[in-house]
Amino acid sequence: KNEVEQSPQNLTAQEGEFITINCSYSVGISALHWLQQHPGGGIVSLFMLSSGKKKHGRLIATINIQEKHSSLHITASHPRDSAVYICAVPPLGETSGSRLTFGEGTQLTVNP
Amino acid sequence: EPEVTQTPSHQVTQMGQEVILRCVPISNHLYFYWYRQILGQKVEFLVSFYNNEISEKSEIFDDQFSVERPDGSNFTLKIRSTKLEDSAMYFCASSTYGAQYFGPGTRLLVL
Numbered sequence: 001k002n003e004v005e006q007s008p009q010n011l012t013a014q015e016g017e018f019i020t021i022n023c024s025y026s027v028g029i030s031a032l033h034w035l036q037q038h039p040g041g042g043i044v045s046l047f048m049l050s051s052g053k054k055k056h057g058r059l060i061a062t063i064n065i066q067e068k069h070s071s072l073h074i075t076a077s078h079p080r081d082s083a084v085y086i087c088a089v090p091p092l093g094e095t096s097g098s099r100l101t102f103g104e105g106t107q108l109t110v111n112p
Numbered sequence: 113e114p115e116v117t118q119t120p121s122h123q124v125t126q127m128g129q130e131v132i133l134r135c136v137p138i139s140n141h142l143y144f145y146w147y148r149q150i151l152g153q154k155v156e157f158l159v160s161f162y163n164n165e166i167s168e169k170s171e172i173f174d175d176q177f178s179v180e181r182p183d184g185s186n187f188t189l190k191i192r193s194t195k196l197e198d199s200a201m202y203f204c205a206s207s208t209y210g211a212q213y214f215g216p217g218t219r220l221l222v223l
Contacts, residue, residue, distance in 0.1 A: 033211065033212070035214070040216075041149075041201050041216070041217050041219065042214070042215075042216040042217060043155070043203060043214035043217070044214070045211045045212060045213055045214065047211075048210050048211040086154075086155065088155075097142070097143040097160065097162055097167065097207065097209075098160070098168070099145070099157040099160060099168055099170070100147075100155075100157060100212065101157070102154045102155040102156070103154065104154050105154065
């Protein structure tokens with residue numbers, strides 16, 4: 001069973017700051033998901049990545065498969081980025097159609 | 113942009129009652145999932161569904177739970193006799209060969 005650990009659990013930042021959220025997992029995987037959970041509870045998929053780096057707007061996700069580690073960065077953070085950020089992984093060798101194992105999430109609060 | 117929808121958004125029920133949570137996945141998606149999140153805890157996998165049958169289920173998904181795809185669009189989760197500990201947010205998701213797309217969730221409260 002894959003153990004997914006995120007750090008920090010809670011993060012408070014000032015608007016404009018660069019944010020980094022980390023995720024590590026115990027068993028090798030083929031891909032990793034980053035998700036955002038809004039205060040109302042809804043979940044949005046941000047990235048699925050297998051290697052290297054992906055960028056979408058102010059969000060950047062990186063992964064090092066060998067080190068079993070991924071990071072989510074937010075540049076020029078804004079109060080609307082306040083949410084819970086969750087990493088999730090499928091079983092080893094699978095990328096589609098498989099259960100995801102979720103981390104505990106990182107609660108991000110960006111103050112104006 | 114296509115999205116996964118779920119109904120109802122909130123459901124309150126008495127212990128022992130049956131509930132059906134409904135989901136409409138994205139139309140060309142092949143895989144369907146149910147997850148749940150108990151308040152203050154992490155999201156947990158319940159079941160996945162492919163080609164009109166369960167492809168995987170977790171230890172949580174016992175005989176009280178069932179899933180169905182009654183027509184070409186809906187995907188339902190039934191809890192036969194609800195318990196207090198079934199109170200949670202239930203998320204439906206769907207995918208093709210990549211990212212899973214989540215619905216907004218149904219918040220279930222069992223009294």
